Amino acid sequence: MPPSIIEGWSATSLLVGLLYGGVVEEIVFRWGLMSLVVLALWRILARRAVTPSTGVLLTGVSFAALIFAASHLPAVAATGAELLPSVALRTLLLNTLLGLLYGWFFARSPRQASGQSITIGWSGSPRTFRG
Numbered sequence: 001m002p003p004s005i006i007e008g009w010s011a012t013s014l015l016v017g018l019l020y021g022g023v024v025e026e027i028v029f030r031w032g033l034m035s036l037v038v039l040a041l042w043r044i045l046a047r048r049a050v051t052p053s054t055g056v057l058l059t060g061v062s063f064a065a066l067i068f069a070a071s072h073l074p075a076v077a078a079t080g081a082e083l084l085p086s087v088a089l090r091t092l093l094l095n096t097l098l099g100l101l102y103g104w105f106f107a108r109s110p111r112q113a114s115g116q117s118i119t120i121g122w123s124g125s126p127r128t129f130r131g
Contacts, residue, residue, distance in 0.1 A: 025068070029099070030106040034064035038107075057107050065099025 038060035042052040052060075069092045076091050077083045 026102075026106070029064045029068045029071075030103060033067060034060045034103055034106065037063050061100060061103035061107060064103050065096050068099035068102075069093075069095035 038052050038056055041056045041059055042049065045056060046053055072091055072095045073083070073088060076087060081087065
């Protein structure tokens with residue numbers, strides 16, 4: 001039987017989660033991947049536009065959100081739980097929705113909104129509560 005997330009709780013894991021989710025994921029997925037996709041599409045599709053269109057932004061946000069979601073599957077598998085299709089679908093769906101939200105926050109206010117939203121999301125994680 002896989003270990004419980006709540007049983008494995010520790011202050012260290014919470015701190016690492018807050019720092020990783022709030023900093024590293026933002027650098028990789030929003031500053032890096034999303035910005036690269038938006039820049040590439042903007043330069044290819046609308047060279048003369050002063051700013052990228054909403055469609056270009058949504059495409060970049062969506063692409064980064066899908067990759068963000070897929071990047072969480074190895075963590076689920078590492079818990080020892082069997083990676084059933086329902087578990088994979090739940091992981092992909094919830095993380096895609098969060099990735100879309102975080103990406104849109106980042107597109108609107110890159111300095112604060114995205115990192116703060118992930119940190120707030122992590123602080124509400126089941127890992128923060130003892131069972």
